[in-house]
Amino acid sequence: MADLELIRQLLERAGRAIESFSVPARPENLYAPVIYALEGGGKRMRPAAVFMGCAVYGDNLDDAVAPAVAVEVFHNFTLLHDDVMDDAPLRRGRPTVWKHYGLNTAILSGDVMLVRCYAELAKCHRDVLPELLDIFNRTATEVCEGQQLDMDFEGRTDVTLEAYLHMITLKTAVLLGASLQMGALVGGATPDEAAHLYQFGKLCGVAFQIQDDILDVYGDSAKVGKQVGGDILSNKKTFLLLKALEVADPDRRAELEYWTGPGDHDPAKKVQAVTHIYDELGIPAMAREKKERVYQGAREHLERAGGRVLTRQQIAAYFDRLLHRDH
Amino acid sequence: MADLELIRQLLERAGRAIESFSVPARPENLYAPVIYALEGGGKRMRPAAVFMGCAVYGDNLDDAVAPAVAVEVFHNFTLLHDDVMDDAPLRRGRPTVWKHYGLNTAILSGDVMLVRCYAELAKCHRDVLPELLDIFNRTATEVCEGQQLDMDFEGRTDVTLEAYLHMITLKTAVLLGASLQMGALVGGATPDEAAHLYQFGKLCGVAFQIQDDILDVYGDSAKVGKQVGGDILSNKKTFLLLKALEVADPDRRAELEYWTGPGDHDPAKKVQAVTHIYDELGIPAMAREKKERVYQGAREHLERAGGRVLTRQQIAAYFDRLLHRDH
Numbered sequence: 001m002a003d004l005e006l007i008r009q010l011l012e013r014a015g016r017a018i019e020s021f022s023v024p025a026r027p028e029n030l031y032a033p034v035i036y037a038l039e040g041g042g043k044r045m046r047p048a049a050v051f052m053g054c055a056v057y058g059d060n061l062d063d064a065v066a067p068a069v070a071v072e073v074f075h076n077f078t079l080l081h082d083d084v085m086d087d088a089p090l091r092r093g094r095p096t097v098w099k100h101y102g103l104n105t106a107i108l109s110g111d112v113m114l115v116r117c118y119a120e121l122a123k124c125h126r127d128v129l130p131e132l133l134d135i136f137n138r139t140a141t142e143v144c145e146g147q148q149l150d151m152d153f154e155g156r157t158d159v160t161l162e163a164y165l166h167m168i169t170l171k172t173a174v175l176l177g178a179s180l181q182m183g184a185l186v187g188g189a190t191p192d193e194a195a196h197l198y199q200f201g202k203l204c205g206v207a208f209q210i211q212d213d214i215l216d217v218y219g220d221s222a223k224v225g226k227q228v229g230g231d232i233l234s235n236k237k238t239f240l241l242l243k244a245l246e247v248a249d250p251d252r253r254a255e256l257e258y259w260t261g262p263g264d265h266d267p268a269k270k271v272q273a274v275t276h277i278y279d280e281l282g283i284p285a286m287a288r289e290k291k292e293r294v295y296q297g298a299r300e301h302l303e304r305a306g307g308r309v310l311t312r313q314q315i316a317a318y319f320d321r322l323l324h325r326d327h
Numbered sequence: 328m329a330d331l332e333l334i335r336q337l338l339e340r341a342g343r344a345i346e347s348f349s350v351p352a353r354p355e356n357l358y359a360p361v362i363y364a365l366e367g368g369g370k371r372m373r374p375a376a377v378f379m380g381c382a383v384y385g386d387n388l389d390d391a392v393a394p395a396v397a398v399e400v401f402h403n404f405t406l407l408h409d410d411v412m413d414d415a416p417l418r419r420g421r422p423t424v425w426k427h428y429g430l431n432t433a434i435l436s437g438d439v440m441l442v443r444c445y446a447e448l449a450k451c452h453r454d455v456l457p458e459l460l461d462i463f464n465r466t467a468t469e470v471c472e473g474q475q476l477d478m479d480f481e482g483r484t485d486v487t488l489e490a491y492l493h494m495i496t497l498k499t500a501v502l503l504g505a506s507l508q509m510g511a512l513v514g515g516a517t518p519d520e521a522a523h524l525y526q527f528g529k530l531c532g533v534a535f536q537i538q539d540d541i542l543d544v545y546g547d548s549a550k551v552g553k554q555v556g557g558d559i560l561s562n563k564k565t566f567l568l569l570k571a572l573e574v575a576d577p578d579r580r581a582e583l584e585y586w587t588g589p590g591d592h593d594p595a596k597k598v599q600a601v602t603h604i605y606d607e608l609g610i611p612a613m614a615r616e617k618k619e620r621v622y623q624g625a626r627e628h629l630e631r632a633g634g635r636v637l638t639r640q641q642i643a644a645y646f647d648r649l650l651h652r653d654h
Contacts, residue, residue, distance in 0.1 A: 027476055140442040141442050148356055
């Protein structure tokens with residue numbers, strides 16, 4: 001495994017960038033929830049990806065601070081509004097913003113966060129600003145579309161695996177791609193090089209989501225930090241479930257539809273029964289294989305992204321590690 | 328009264344600009360509410376102001392289309408989310424977006440509208456883009472702050488007239504100023520000239536709000552198109568109420584507090600009683616005087632904005648007319 005000293009530095013730098021982000025003290029009811037949302041933590045993977053993208057091509061990491069803050073504030077804005085839409089009471093072990101501050105505050109503080117993302121972007125050098133703005137706008141639009149598709153899927157029984165992959169690409173993967181791409185352009189990449197980093201990040205994002213789907217059922221619960229089988233209990237349409245519905249014979253399909261349909265099932269029995277069907281159908285292996293195939297596609301784009309070979313190697317090693325954890 | 332042929336053309340052009348705005352067909356649940364929100368109508372005063380600002384300095388009105396669309400989409404975005412926060416069932420005679428499509432859709436469609444504002448701005452020439460972006464970000468932030476202050480005021484009994492004027496400046500006036508300023512910069516104004524147009528628009532915006540407060544009580548109900556005294560019935564803190572509380576002697580103050588305090592009052596009697604107090608205290612004249620003073624300040628900025636004198640005269644005549652209507 002390559003030495004990840006550079007990556008460690010960039011992650012640390014991303015953390016500092018987010019800490020440096022500040023908002024006015026007043027109106028307190030508008031800005032306190034913004035701070036609360038950002039204090040929740042998280043891996044800061046997206047701002048780190050902006051720095052990584054920049055470091056492949058240049059040494060001007062200071063120029064990456066503004067777009068790094070923009071993508072992290074945007075990510076937390078989406079979580080804030082998504083939690084309202086999903087009626088979610090908890091996030092990272094704390095009450096969600098709407099639970100803590102109320103619905104109206106959650107809506108408006110989210111709005112001002114989105115504006116602040118653009119205020120960060122506006123700090124970027126004017127030579128590269130139009131390109132960054134285009135990427136950010138396209139990506140933010142796609143994230144909204146992905147969230148809408150996700151909500152639409154809840155009420156549908158005809159969601160295909162392909163539609164699911166499209167949805168998660170929009171909802172979660174494009175932002176990682178855009179983070180790397182914006183960093184690359186700030187660092188001096190050509191549009192073509194930056195586009196390869198975008199594809200790398202986007203495909204890694206898809207691989208991450210498939211991995212999350214696997215870990216929700218097959219992860220080490222102590223390490224995952226949440227209840228195993230949560231997706232099964234909430235009838236979430238995951239890669240595992242949709243793949244199982246795709247490959248199951250009519251009997252097994254009926255069994256799956258029984259367990260994921262209406263009716264009061266014992267939670268433990270439900271998780272056990274659905275997991276058993278997944279196992280019999282060989283779903284975990286199929287999911288892992290899909291994840292690896294997607295990730296190999298990502299790696300090919302990284303190979304073709306130009307810039308500094310050693311930096312790209314460290315980035316590859318970092319994503320390798322993240323994509324092969326068991327929690 | 329000056330001939331307003333140019334203004335008529337610019338208003339018509341603003342209408343066409345908004346009609347030219349389009350969104351993808353899918354996801355339908357995301358984008359149909361955006362169209363619904365924009366179809367509600369409205370005077371299109373803000374996009375027209377962008378064209379007016381441009382026309383004072385240049386003939387490149389095509390360049391004003393993108394920022395004109397941006398400010399109108401932004402304005403409708405704020406109405407959409409405000410209606411959620413205010414629990415408002417109707418807007419311009421139709422069900423509000425959240426009433427028609429549900430809460431989650433209203434939140435997310437609003438979000439994508441805000442992103443689309445920036446996508447419009449991004450179409451502007453790169454020479455002027457950073458300046459437009461800064462103005463738009465500052466203004467959008469202030470509009471959020473104004474909405475928060477407005478919500479904060481609802482629960483307070485110590486709101487001063489000064490605080491109210493600050494709130495309406497942020498919530499409604501700065502966007503009109505920013506519209507003129509962005510148009511001016513697109514048209515080739517110097518930063519100083521554009522700043523004068525900003526002040527003109529902002530002060531006109533304050534004057535409009537004071538006028539709205541007056542018309543709500545003293546307007547011709549048939550022409551206003553809504554119930555006279557609506558603000559009184561909802562205990563809204565308007566210029567009239569706050570001025571009355573400021574100048575009233577203790578007895579009258581107690582009377583006002585009785586009628587605007589808790590308790591079930593007969594609506595017609597309440598409107599009559601509060602209006603009577605306003606009349607006795609001479610509040611309508613004070614409000615009209617304040618409106619005129621603010622508008623005179625606006626006009627001074629318009630005088631100093633440079634550019635084409637004849638165009639500025641038509642703009643002045645247009646705002647004169649709007650600020651002296653009785654409905």
